[in-house]
Amino acid sequence: MTNSRVKRARGALRASALALACVGLLSTMAANADAKDLKLRWGVGMEVSTLDPAYQTNNWELATGYNMYDSLVWPDAKSGVKPWVAESWTVSDDGRIWTFRIRDGLTFHDGAPLTAEDVAFSMQRLLTLNGPNATSFRGLKPEAVVAQDANTVTFALDKPNASFLAALVTFKILNKALVVKNLQDGPHGEMKDYGAAFVRSNDAGSGPFTLGTYSQGELITLNRFADYTLTKWDEKAPSSVELQVTPEMATIGTKLRAGEIDMGDWSLPIRVQQDVSADERFTMRQDPMNTAWYLIMNNANAPLDDVNVRRAVASAHDEGTLIRNITGAGGPMGAPVPDAMLPNCAPIEGYAFDLDKAREYLAASKYSPEQLQSRPLKIAAVAGSERFNNIALLTASNLKKIGLKAEVQAVRWADITAAQTKPETAFDLVVFYDPAKYNDPMLFLSYYRKAGWGDPYPPGGMYYENPTVTQLLDKAQTSTDIKVQQDSYCEAARLITEDSPSVFSHSEVRTTTYWKYVSAYPDGGGAMFYDMRFENWRLDPDSEDLKRNQP
Amino acid sequence: MNLNYILSRLAQMIVVLVGVSVLIFVLTRVLPGDPVAAALGDRATVGQMAQLRAEMGLDLPLWQQYARFVTGLFSGNMGLSLVEKRDVSIVIAERLPATLELIFAALFIAIVVGVPLGVLAAVNRNGIIDQVSRVVALFGVSFPQFWVGIMLQLLMGLALAWLPITGRSSVPMPPAITGFLTIDSLVALDFTAFGNAIRHLICPALVLAAGPLATIMRMVRANMIDEFEKPYPELAQALGMHPFIINFKYVLRNAFTPTLTLIGFLIPIMIGSSFVVEKVFAWPGLARYGADAIMANDFNGVIGITLVICFFVVLLNLIVDLLYPIIDPRIRLGAEK
Numbered sequence: 001m002t003n004s005r006v007k008r009a010r011g012a013l014r015a016s017a018l019a020l021a022c023v024g025l026l027s028t029m030a031a032n033a034d035a036k037d038l039k040l041r042w043g044v045g046m047e048v049s050t051l052d053p054a055y056q057t058n059n060w061e062l063a064t065g066y067n068m069y070d071s072l073v074w075p076d077a078k079s080g081v082k083p084w085v086a087e088s089w090t091v092s093d094d095g096r097i098w099t100f101r102i103r104d105g106l107t108f109h110d111g112a113p114l115t116a117e118d119v120a121f122s123m124q125r126l127l128t129l130n131g132p133n134a135t136s137f138r139g140l141k142p143e144a145v146v147a148q149d150a151n152t153v154t155f156a157l158d159k160p161n162a163s164f165l166a167a168l169v170t171f172k173i174l175n176k177a178l179v180v181k182n183l184q185d186g187p188h189g190e191m192k193d194y195g196a197a198f199v200r201s202n203d204a205g206s207g208p209f210t211l212g213t214y215s216q217g218e219l220i221t222l223n224r225f226a227d228y229t230l231t232k233w234d235e236k237a238p239s240s241v242e243l244q245v246t247p248e249m250a251t252i253g254t255k256l257r258a259g260e261i262d263m264g265d266w267s268l269p270i271r272v273q274q275d276v277s278a279d280e281r282f283t284m285r286q287d288p289m290n291t292a293w294y295l296i297m298n299n300a301n302a303p304l305d306d307v308n309v310r311r312a313v314a315s316a317h318d319e320g321t322l323i324r325n326i327t328g329a330g331g332p333m334g335a336p337v338p339d340a341m342l343p344n345c346a347p348i349e350g351y352a353f354d355l356d357k358a359r360e361y362l363a364a365s366k367y368s369p370e371q372l373q374s375r376p377l378k379i380a381a382v383a384g385s386e387r388f389n390n391i392a393l394l395t396a397s398n399l400k401k402i403g404l405k406a407e408v409q410a411v412r413w414a415d416i417t418a419a420q421t422k423p424e425t426a427f428d429l430v431v432f433y434d435p436a437k438y439n440d441p442m443l444f445l446s447y448y449r450k451a452g453w454g455d456p457y458p459p460g461g462m463y464y465e466n467p468t469v470t471q472l473l474d475k476a477q478t479s480t481d482i483k484v485q486q487d488s489y490c491e492a493a494r495l496i497t498e499d500s501p502s503v504f505s506h507s508e509v510r511t512t513t514y515w516k517y518v519s520a521y522p523d524g525g526g527a528m529f530y531d532m533r534f535e536n537w538r539l540d541p542d543s544e545d546l547k548r549n550q551p
Numbered sequence: 552m553n554l555n556y557i558l559s560r561l562a563q564m565i566v567v568l569v570g571v572s573v574l575i576f577v578l579t580r581v582l583p584g585d586p587v588a589a590a591l592g593d594r595a596t597v598g599q600m601a602q603l604r605a606e607m608g609l610d611l612p613l614w615q616q617y618a619r620f621v622t623g624l625f626s627g628n629m630g631l632s633l634v635e636k637r638d639v640s641i642v643i644a645e646r647l648p649a650t651l652e653l654i655f656a657a658l659f660i661a662i663v664v665g666v667p668l669g670v671l672a673a674v675n676r677n678g679i680i681d682q683v684s685r686v687v688a689l690f691g692v693s694f695p696q697f698w699v700g701i702m703l704q705l706l707m708g709l710a711l712a713w714l715p716i717t718g719r720s721s722v723p724m725p726p727a728i729t730g731f732l733t734i735d736s737l738v739a740l741d742f743t744a745f746g747n748a749i750r751h752l753i754c755p756a757l758v759l760a761a762g763p764l765a766t767i768m769r770m771v772r773a774n775m776i777d778e779f780e781k782p783y784p785e786l787a788q789a790l791g792m793h794p795f796i797i798n799f800k801y802v803l804r805n806a807f808t809p810t811l812t813l814i815g816f817l818i819p820i821m822i823g824s825s826f827v828v829e830k831v832f833a834w835p836g837l838a839r840y841g842a843d844a845i846m847a848n849d850f851n852g853v854i855g856i857t858l859v860i861c862f863f864v865v866l867l868n869l870i871v872d873l874l875y876p877i878i879d880p881r882i883r884l885g886a887e888k
Contacts, residue, residue, distance in 0.1 A: 217835035418585035456588030
């Protein structure tokens with residue numbers, strides 16, 4: 001081989017190596033680009049009307065807020081909560097003063113450090129604005145929240161509250177400097193509107209996702225917060241999340257199958273779920289929730305003021321048919337609290353579907369058959385909801401079988417809550433489900449005592465009281481001993497079930513349908529929306545379906 | 552144009568708007584249902600409700616509430632929407648263009664397709680075209696919009712994948728000038744955005760247009776047939792005039808006045824029925840917000856939307872009245888003088 005040939009061969013070899021290196025580099029860049037562009041698109045049925053954690057109420061508002069903001073603690077199914085923004089905490093001997101130590105090195109999305117001052121400000125703001133999410137902190141006043149130093153914040157409760165620590169999973173921390181910089185006119189002294197106008201549509205958080213687009217009624221885009229330190233970003237975690245507001249469930253089913261979204265709403269009708277789940281490209285996942293379905297009874301009015309009539313109604317409730325044909329899924333709930341929230345209680349015997357038994361209860365009531373037939377029981381179902389209406393119709397049908405008249409009324413939610421505030425206007429029965437945002441039985445049990453009477457909420461219209469139950473619930477709420485709390489809750493649940501003040505139908509099983517390339521749907525630790533923290537989700541970038549759906 | 556006539560109609564419009572505002576204001580407050588409890592969601596306390604009620608002025612006497620509302624109106628403030636948690640005027644400003652764009656697109660389809668079809672059906676009375684148009688009309692008025700919308704989504708979005716299933720756009724849009732995405736994108740010379748906006752408009756506009764199209768078609772057909780009974784079309788034919796000129800220039804023009812009246816009435820009906828279309832196609836418009844506001848007893852939202860819709864209905868009817876003499880020279884306002 002001549003020198004020139006050798007040179008040419010070497011040159012060709014160099015060129016080939018360079019080309020290969022370029023190809024390799026480009027491939028890596030392409031792979032990185034893919035990793036950067038992993039998008040999770042979720043079709044949601046309701047509007048995200050606000051981004052302000054103080055005012056967020058519906059599932060999708062809260063899911064958005066939980067990704068933009070962080071909390072002091074993270075829910076844990078076994079221990080209740082575990083450290084998160086707070087690295088540790090202590091409680092005084094009298095159970096009133098809670099002291100939290102804030103972790104170092106955390107930052108908000110604008111780069112500002114997260115300090116105890118931000119935590120104190122956020123709780124003071126929540127309590128002062130007194131919006132829907134302040135309800136969990138009734139025994140706390142704004143002035144009782146103090147930042148002791150950059151890393152220490154104390155909360156002084158009016159009295160011991162066993163629910164306080166668990167409730168903190170719903171409390172979100174805002175960037176004080178940013179909010180104060182954007183105050184507008186308002187009624188709160190030097191804090192003016194406490195940043196309500198700004199926070200409603202802007203980002204003041206430190207959570208794993210920052211706000212991208214907020215087009216109300218249409219689209220919310222969240223982008224990965226690269227500097228987030230509380231979770232290590234996985235390369236398959238979504239780089240952005242889209243919430244596409246699509247109010248019609250049938251349309252969400254079509255969009256899902258067409259690949260316009262990767263995941264459907266939780267409320268897809270059974271027929272749509274069945275269509276989608278029959279397609280092997282999709283996963284239909286069912287998760288038990290701490291959400292209880294009830295038929296709230298008005299215990300103040302005849303004939304439901306008679307325990308035997310209430311027991312008859314409970315025995316005529318056919319939750320099997322309901323779960324099979326209406327909700328599509330459901331878990332056991334013999335008592336007023338989903339079984340999963342009181343795992344250590346001795347089994348509580350509820351009322352199985354038995355029409356003969358129901359007739360026996362009716363026969364034992366103080367009312368004659370004529371009196372029982374004298375007026376129809378009014379069953380309220382939230383207007384516009386097929387599920388609620390079908391449950392009410394099933395109930396009415398079964399009540400007729402045991403000799404009770406019943407009529408179904410489709411009523412707006414606003415009208416139901418207004419009617420429940422007085423015993424004379426409260427409906428005889430209201431179809432209702434109650435979600436627990438965190439793992440605390442008291443969220444459900446607080447309505448089974450006089451303090452809950454007349455609250456503008458369906459169980460506020462129950463008007464039930466049993467002095468022993470009240471004592472037990474008070475004891476549980478003021479005790480710091482977990483065993484005392486659990487025992488009190490169990491005994492209260494048993495007594496309530498005996499009195500049958502409402503029909504305890506079933507616990508919710510949430511059905512989520514999504515493309516198979518979506519995975520790692522995480523455990524929420526017994527609290528709502530923590531399983532929707534998208535940094536813990538994964539998308540398979542090698543999936544052909546993903547490449548086709550997101551070209 | 553008679554200026555006095557226009558001014559008197561504008562004065563009537565103000566009277567109507569004031570009357571409607573009083574009526575709807577009183578109605579929303581006397582009907583049952585507590586908007587505050589609904590807005591506060593789960594487990595609201597009595598204290599929270601009282602605070603929000605005071606912030607919204609709902610604890611004031613009714614006349615003071617109305618005075619406060621009217622005062623706010625003059626400064627462009629319609630009060631807090633409990634559904635959207637921001638001022639109603641902002642919500643309306645943001646959502647109204649979406650609804651109007653949809654309605655105008657649907658009206659455009661209904662007129663551009665309905666009128667020629669009506670003419671063809673009248674010219675071919677009892678012929679094949681007439682029979683087909685009758686079936687089309689029957690289809691348009693009898694199939695529910697909800698069903699037609701879902702079928703179109705399944706066909707055009709899922710099976711053929713030609714058109715998007717929901718929304719107004721799926722590409723970045725130029726800055727809003729009018730709020731009409733088609734106009735804004737054209738003004739910005741962004742033809743990608745324009746094409747994208749048109750593709751999103753087609754299905755919902757078709758669904759919304761179906762009923763009005765059928766109505767316009769049948770109305771044009773009936774009035775054209777009436778006109779054909781008169782001697783002038785025959786005379787024109789005898790004079791050797793081309794049938795197209797006779798039908799479209801003379802007969803249609805004379806037959807169009809009742810159709811114009813009908814179009815004036817169709818617009819408020821379309822605003823009402825656009826709720827279904829906006830829901831099925833996730834169209835972020837005013838009608839969808841209106842339905843949510845009614846369900847949640849959102850006083851300020853209901854009043855604001857009612858006033859805006861009322862304003863447009865009165866305005867569009869005025870425009871229709873002013874169009875009469877332009878389309879039909881026989882009608883001259885004040886001719887009796």
